[in-house]
Structures are given as structure tokens and as C-alpha cells.
Amino acid sequence: MGRPVSYNVNVKPLEKDISIAGMPDGHQGEGFFATKLNDVVGLARKNSIWPLPFATSCCGIEFMATMGSHYDLARFGSERVGFSPRQCDLLMVMGTIAKKMGPVVKQVYLQMAEPRWVIAVGACASSGGIFDTYSVLQGIDQVVPVDVYVPGCPPRPEAIIDGVMRIQDLIGKESLRRRNGDRYKQLLESYGIQ
Amino acid sequence: MSLTNERIKQRLVEKFGEQVSAFSEPYGMLTFEAPKELNLKVLNFLYDDDELKFRFLTDLQAVHYPDNKGRELAVVYHLHNLVDNVRIRFKVFSDVNTPDVYTATGLFSGANWMERETYDFFGVNFVGHPNLKRILNVDEMDYFPMRKEFPLEDQTRVDKDDEMFGRG
Numbered sequence: 001m002g003r004p005v006s007y008n009v010n011v012k013p014l015e016k017d018i019s020i021a022g023m024p025d026g027h028q029g030e031g032f033f034a035t036k037l038n039d040v041v042g043l044a045r046k047n048s049i050w051p052l053p054f055a056t057s058c059c060g061i062e063f064m065a066t067m068g069s070h071y072d073l074a075r076f077g078s079e080r081v082g083f084s085p086r087q088c089d090l091l092m093v094m095g096t097i098a099k100k101m102g103p104v105v106k107q108v109y110l111q112m113a114e115p116r117w118v119i120a121v122g123a124c125a126s127s128g129g130i131f132d133t134y135s136v137l138q139g140i141d142q143v144v145p146v147d148v149y150v151p152g153c154p155p156r157p158e159a160i161i162d163g164v165m166r167i168q169d170l171i172g173k174e175s176l177r178r179r180n181g182d183r184y185k186q187l188l189e190s191y192g193i194q
Numbered sequence: 195m196s197l198t199n200e201r202i203k204q205r206l207v208e209k210f211g212e213q214v215s216a217f218s219e220p221y222g223m224l225t226f227e228a229p230k231e232l233n234l235k236v237l238n239f240l241y242d243d244d245e246l247k248f249r250f251l252t253d254l255q256a257v258h259y260p261d262n263k264g265r266e267l268a269v270v271y272h273l274h275n276l277v278d279n280v281r282i283r284f285k286v287f288s289d290v291n292t293p294d295v296y297t298a299t300g301l302f303s304g305a306n307w308m309e310r311e312t313y314d315f316f317g318v319n320f321v322g323h324p325n326l327k328r329i330l331n332v333d334e335m336d337y338f339p340m341r342k343e344f345p346l347e348d349q350t351r352v353d354k355d356d357e358m359f360g361r362g
Contacts, residue, residue: 099332134339135331 021047038176045089045115046171047077049164052088054108056095059122059154063094066157076164085111090167091144094154096124097137109144110193114179117171119163120146123153145187197245197278199224205246209239216285223281230269230286234296237284240273241301248273248282251298254308256316258290258341266290269318271298288318290341297323315340 024043026035051073055063066073073079082088085108097105109118120140123129126149128138140146147170150163178184188194202224206214214236216227228236240248252272259266265287274281288295297320298305309320310329317338320326328335 100330134335 042172046168049078049090050080050082050088051078051090051092054093059094062154066160071157091118093125093140094121097140099137102137102143106143117147119148121150197280225283227285230288230295233286247277248275250274250276251302251304256312256318260342267293269295293318294321296321
């Protein structure tokens with residue numbers, strides 16, 4: 001008899017016991033390897049993101065599943081969830097943000113040290129979602145700059161993982177000078193952040 | 195002998211005469227109204243009377259009837275007699291332009307936050323309230339969101355774009 005939920009019968013053979021992040025482009029010869037500092041720093045940063053969960057509703061429940069052993073965000077170097085904004089690199093806003101909560105999100109963002117990234121998980125954090133009303137912030141990008149939006153109501157853990165992987169891409173490719181640039185300063189100023 | 199709706203009505207009419215009116219019993223719950231100037235007198239009478247003993251304020255809120263000119267805002271008190279387990283509903287009506295109603299905080303401490311909520315959403319000005327300010331909405335809000343004076347959503351609107359999100 002078939003089962004409504006069947007096990008994954010396509011066994012994927014283990015390729016390596018330990019998976020290691022790929023090597024950046026560079027020159028190598030006997031005993032040396034030369035590459036850009038940018039790439040090395042990006043590689044280190046993107047595989048050691050400390051997320052700060054800001055979970056207010058059902059998207060937060062999906063995030064708990066994402067952190068659990070089944071989906072296991074630890075595979076991406078993000079198992080260390082920090083609950084102090086001062087230690088964290090990635091602000092994950094998951095759930096409806098009421099207008100009264102807006103200043104709190106902004107304060108948490110301000111308390112994070114540069115470089116910092118923000119991911120808006122779910123329809124509510126991205127756009128207000130179904131709560132098109134006087135009391136709900138229509139997207140957290142009204143108070144803080146957002147790097148990645150994850151659609152869904154709520155998004156499945158796979159979608160959250162996809163969002164984190166896109167953040168990893170952004171982090172890995174980010175120029176070391178970006179945060180000192182005029183464009184970045186203008187972006188922050190447009191949010192009233194000095 | 196338990197307290198009946200007829201007996202409550204009789205006691206109220208004995209005390210206030212013509213001023214308590216519009217008695218009805220939707221779903222068996224006695225409902226009546228009084229002029230808003232009398233709300234504390236009626237509440238006090240219901241509280242102090244040895245027979246009525248309505249000494250618990252279950253809920254307090256407002257309703258906006260925009261078509262009811264001159265008496266748009268209804269403030270509704272839900273009272274409970276915990277001895278006989280009887281509930282009643284008491285309404286006072288007010289003009290939306292002068293929404294001044296006396297506060298019940300002197301009688302029921304629990305009315306404090308309920309009146310703040312009612313002020314927050316309907317703009318009822320509770321005269322004598324110790325701390326009448328918004329309780330649930332943001333302090334900067336300059337309107338009363340639950341009043342029926344806002345248009346329904348325009349289904350053809352196109353404003354949920356980047357401009358709305360501070361990136362226009």
C-alpha cells in the first residue's frame with residue numbers, strides 16, 4: 001500500500017564526508033595562493049552569518065522549523081542564532097510589524113554593527129500582506145533598508161533557506177568599500193539613519 | 195428568588211422615571227439607554243442598590259452610527275451582577291462633535307484602560323479620566339480609526355508600489 005507521506009527513496013550518495021566552501025578565483029603555484037582580500041573576507045563572512053530572528057507571527061514558526069534538524073540552517077554556517085543585535089550580522093524580520101513596532105525594528109537595526117544585512121521573510125514583513133490597514137506597517141522597508149525579500153504567507157522553510165542563500169551571495173560579492181561609499185550613506189540617510 | 199429583567203426595569207423606572215428608555219431584551223439580555231449626563235447616576239444606582247448589585251464592569255466600548263444625527267456615538271456598558279449572575283447592557287448616546295461622557299473610573303478601576311481604548315478608537319472624551327491618551331495605536335495618530343467616516347478600499351488603486359515603500 002502506498003503511504004500518503006512516503007520516505008525519500010532516491011538515496012543520494014555522500015560525495016564527501018566534509019563539505020568545504022569553494023576556493024575563490026586566484027593564482028596559485030607551489031606553496032602559495034594569491035587572491036583578492038575582498039573574496040577572502042566575503043567567503044568568511046558569508047559562511048558565518050549570525051542571524052538575529054525578529055519573529056512576530058507565523059513566519060517565525062516556519063523559521064523555527066528552518067533552524068531545526070530537518071531543514072537545518074546550520075548547513076549554511078548560520079546555526080548560531082544571536083539574541084543580541086550587537087553580535088549579529090543578519091536581521092531576519094519574520095511576521096507582521098504593526099506601526100507601533102516600527103520604531104522597535106529600527107532601534108534593533110541601529111544597534112547592529114556594520115556590516116549588517118536585513119531579510120524580510122513573508123508577505124507581512126515585505127509589504128504588509130493581508131493587513132492593509134491603519135495599524136500595520138506596509139513593509140519594513142519603510143523603516144529599515146532590506147536586502148532580500150522572501151515571498152510566501154508564510155514561506156516554507158525551503159523559501160527561507162533560499163533567502164538566506166541569496167543573502168550569502170550578496171555578502172560574498174559585496175565590495176569591502178561599499179559601506180563607506182556615498183551611495184550607501186545616501187541609502188541610510190533616506191531612512192534618517194546617520 | 196433570583197433577579198429578573200422585569201424587576202431590574204421596575205427598579206430603574208422607579209428611580210429615574212422617563213429618563214431611562216428604550217428597554218429591550220435581545221437574546222434575553224436587558225438593554226436600555228439613558229441621557230449621557232446621567233450615566234454616572236445610573237451606574238452608581240445599579241452599583242449601590244442592595245437588590246441590583248451590578249458591581250462588575252464586564253466591558254465598555256463605543257459604536258458609531260453615522261446616520262443617527264445628533265446621537266452618532268453610543269457608549270455601551272456591560273454590567274454583571276455576580277451574586278445573581280445577571281448581565282445587563284446600558285447605553286448612552288452622544289453627538290459626534292461633542293463626544294464628552296463622564297468617566298466611570300471613579301466607580302470601576304477597570305474602566306481606566308477600557309475608556310482609553312474607547313477614546314483611542316472612537317474619540318470619546320471621557321471627562322475626568324486620570325490619563326486619557328491612546329493605548330493601542332501609535333501616539334502620532336491624528337484620527338479615530340474605528341469611526342465610520344473613512345471610504346472603503348478603492349479596488350482599482352495602484353499605490354502598492356515602490357513609491358509607497360520609500361523607494362520611489
